[in-house]
Amino acid sequence: MAERTQERERDRERERERDRALPRIRLDQPRIRRPRLLPEYDPEAFGRLSERIARFLGTGRFIVWMTVIIIAWVVWNIAAPSPLKFDEYPFIFLTLMLSLQASYAAPLILLAQNRQDDRDRVNLEQDRKQNERSIADTEYLTREIAALRMGLGEVATRDWMRSELQDLLKELEHREGERRDLFPGDHAHGSDVPDR
Template sequence: MSARHHRHDTSPFGSDRFGCAAERFARLFGTPRFIVAQTGVVIAWIAVNGAAVALRFDPYPFILLNLLFSTQAAYAAPLILLAQTRQADRERLTAEADARHREEIAERHSEMLRELRALVAEEGHQ
């Protein structure tokens, strides 16, 4: 049995730019910083368009804001799902690699135990 290092396989999705970007996007969406920033933008949007008559660009009922939320959701959901799929695939491959590694270790331990028993038996005959 060869002495090879334990390594984890990479995702079959690869490290393509789109997949990596989807993962970064999903990671960003899950941060308090993003939620606070988006909340600030929404509050400012409503304040400007609800109170500042001279600056209004999306008057009540804020149709443009609603369109932006819908667009964000339309892109966010599939990108987050893609990132989750890639992560689940990495976890599966890691679990498979760990199982193979444990089998190799068990095989090596069994081999060493057989060798030890043979040595003990050999010593007993002398």
């Protein structure tokens, strides 16, 4: 029994030492930032810069400037005096510079395309939701118009009322005519008072 108690005490002491060695993590306080080996940058700003570069690389102006620089490079290294030449005939340095430019241009163009794909995906999702809302609205309006048409089928229109009144008037005139035929003397005197 005493051995177990001593063993528990040793375990508790080890836990206390470990707790003292490790900083206590508190959720109510911000974490202390560790120093980073890599420089920090704003991904959004870098993405915008890559899009601007990719847009420039896709223009005729870039091709013209690149052609002018390469021609000037080659002409200078062929026609200049030997001590002023910095890249002799096989133009190794020019090849290296073009490779360097291509190795940076390709990832920048891919980054710009990925950002454009993300924007297109968001726009496509918004368009899809808008189309769904438009379809739902159109279906609702179609149902409402159908209900109105069904309701109007039961409503008396002006033309129908006019034709019904004309029919009633004709029927009254016809009955009045029949009454005159049955009692010809009623209307001969023009008196409203009946005879006694």
